[in-house]
């Protein structure tokens with residue numbers, strides 16, 4: 097029996113109130129539940145709490161309450177060591193490409209480092225770096241350059257290659273193209289779509305762009321003030337939004353068809 101690849105149950109998270117010491121904590125996520133099927137794309141849109149949700153799911157910031165199951169494994173039940181072992185299987189691409197890579201390492205070293213931890217022998221690592229850089233479109237001749245020598249778009253491509261080198265099963269994509277030049281955004285999104293099939297991945301795709309997310313994801317969730325106010329099949333949600341906030345998002349979004357008409 098195979099259940100969902102990711103199951104998130106009643107996740108809540110608070111942070112200490114900025115500037116008001118001892119005055120309690122403010123909630124950022126409230127009772128968030130959803131699941132992602134094997135090979136599926138879950139799209140998350142909304143105003144606030146998206147990155148926190150990504151970090152909480154990965155246990156980079158453990159939740160205050162609620163549970164995360166990866167392939168049925170309850171993350172809260174794992175020791176630090178076991179969690180570290182599981183981590184490569186869930187990779188994340190963060191929204192800021194400039195912070196994705198260690199500035200002190202060449203991109204080849206960055207990629208090798210992760211694979212070393214996985215226990216891959218040196219020869220295999222070298223070959224894998226070459227294959228993956230090639231796949232994302234970074235010339236091999238640039239493998240020994242430092243992150244600062246790359247554009248934001250290229251850094252994001254390296255981050256994607258690095259994530260793939262961990263042989264992940266789930267990728268959490270936190271606005272992977274939002275901070276990139278408009279001219280390279282489509283390339284990155286299309287690459288991610290292709291990689292999904294090639295590497296048998298499941299995606300959680302986070303974005304503020306409902307159009308893009310609706311286009312990519314079979315299932316959508318809408319986060320409003322830290323609560324998942326609506327979720328379901330993308331088609332239904334876009335055609336028949338139930339929550340006022342979702343309705344607002346749908347009304348304010350230009351559909352691809354509208355855009356094409358204007359051309």
Ligand SMILES: Nc1ncnc2c1ncn2[C@@H]1O[C@H](COP(=O)(O)OP(=O)(O)OP(=O)(O)O)[C@@H](O)[C@H]1O
Pocket residue numbers: 111112124142143144145146147148149191304
């Ligand atoms: N480590 C932290 N400590 C305290 N507050 C935090 C922390 N991380 C995030 N927050 C706060 O939590 C709220 C949600 O932030 P988050 O980054 O999750 O939103 P987001 O949906 O990703 O936003 P964006 O669309 O701008 O990326 C914000 O008010 C933010 O200031």
Ligand SMILES: [Mg+2]
Pocket residue numbers: 146147148191270
């Ligand atoms: Mg964010």
